[in-house]
Amino acid sequence: MRITAVKCLQLKFPYEQPIYDALFKAGHRQALLVEVHTDEGICGIGEAASFGGPMSSTAEVIENELAPRIIGEDPFCVERIWRKLYYRSWQHGRGGIVVCAISGLDIALWDIIGQKTNTPLYKLLGGYTDKVTAYASGGFYRRDKGTKQIAQEMKLYVEQGFKAVKMKVGRNKTAMNPLEVMPDNDFTYSLAEDLERVAAVREAIGPDIKLLVDANAAWDQQTALKMGKEFDKLDVYLIEEPVCTDNHSASNLLVRNIMAKIGGYETEQLSFNFDQLIKNESVDVVQPDLSWAGGITECRKIANMAYVSHKEFAPHCFSSAVLLAASLHMLCAVPNAGLLEFDRNPNGLREEIVKKPLRIDEEGCVSVSQEPGLGLELDYDKIEKYLEK
Ligand SMILES: [Mg+2]
Structure with a gap:
């Protein structure tokens, strides 16, 4: 089984009235979902956090920086893929949105493994x-x-x-x-x-x-x-x-x-x-x-x-x-x-x-x-x- 494509979905849910925590105001909720497609037709779904910033910058990292590295990989090899994603971007983002982006891809990979093995995660x-x-x-x-x-x-x-x-x-x-x-x-x-x-x-x-x-x-x-x-x-x-x-x-x-x-x-x-x-x-x-x-x-x-x-x-x-x-x-x-x-x-x-x-x-x-x-x-x-x- 090989990974063939990665796609981001930027979702936004508006609030009628904003809510506040200790520091931030939320006028809406947002979720950056990540689809990872395979050559067997199985598609895994993940989510990458985007608190404190726009979803678009994290989506950019996922689609243009990280995705090319995992196309053609076996989605079962999560540990190897994780290191490949993290260490090749280590100097670029040893945390922050790079790690959020990796998180979204990683969750989708585990969803694929569960689907392929017919086992709940x-x-x-x-x-x-x-x-x-x-x-x-x-x-x-x-x-x-x-x-x-x-x-x-x-x-x-x-x-x-x-x-x-x-x-x-x-x-x-x-x-x-x-x-x-x-x-x-x-x-x-x-x-x-x-x-x-x-x-x-x-x-x-x-x-x-x-x-x-x-x-x-x-x-x-x-x-x-x-x-x-x-x-x-x-x-x-x-x-x-x-x-x-x-x-x-x-x-x-x-x-x-x-x-x-x-x-x-x-x-x-x-x-x-x-x-x-x-x-x-x-x-x-x-x-x-x-x-x-x-x-x-x-x-x-x-x-x-x-x-x-x-x-x-x-x-x-x-x-x-x-x-x-x-x-x-x-x-x-x-x-x-x-x-x-x-x-x-x-x-x-x-x-x-x-x-x-x-x-x-x-x-x-x-x-x-x-x-x-x-x-x-x-x-x-x-x-x-x-x-x-
Ligand atoms: Mg909290």
Whole structure:
């Protein structure tokens, strides 16, 4: 079997009202899907992250820089292909969009292997379980969303069956907060308001639901420590990306001094860098994004590294149905799986582009597809609807 062609699909889903995290405003959602075609008619689908930039630049890297290197290759040779993609572009991008581009191709290759062998991906990768507990990923800031509204939103997820929910914190004017240089930096909350929101959510969801907060790497060490101690009083389960991704010592200080688990960092890439995060004891829960950190080939290494350090592996997953399926397969393949991130914001790229979008069951779990590969049945009419290019 040989790879014959690579094609990118740039999808965009507009929001009626923008949502905000600690640093960024999202007026739309975007997903860069990657098709890898073979001479046997099997086509694998992957996704490359494009947070913080246009999809077109990553698509350019995929189609014009990387694709020519894999045409004619055997798609089963993922490790060899990965090194060929990475090291030939090493001087060009030892991270960043080059690694996002590799991730998209790599996920598609694993989908091809699953289809060709007639095996669901999670079984190819280890087959540990067929379902995992999900958390509702929402609780974004919005200009019209006050304390009462956010508490209602999170309570709604619990009513829908979720046993764990995540909300945003960190949109504050604190020392070194990168929000200072972002557009829309007039829209902020005080630390007291953030705490009031988290407390209101805890009150609304009750004591038995896991509550996660996400600071998007916005805080300095002192702010994160101060807030972490307050979150402990509210029985927060996990604090995601509390400090700058590169500030391993501050993250380690939190690991040692806060009861809540410290999770991260979706903004980190590659096994080599996660090795440092793990060795420095800077996280309790290891959260690479499959479409960002280097694909399945790289993230299974990261999952194994987390395992040998007795840490949970819980990939960041906040995009289309393709990444959601890939992340679920990866979680179901490993013995140290944490929670599945299940985005609850309106998003046609998650709900509409596949014939059977994933759902939680009455226990708050999501079951993995038993179909070959990623097990996705794409709806190309809907893909057409959201296609930018
Ligand atoms: Mg996050």
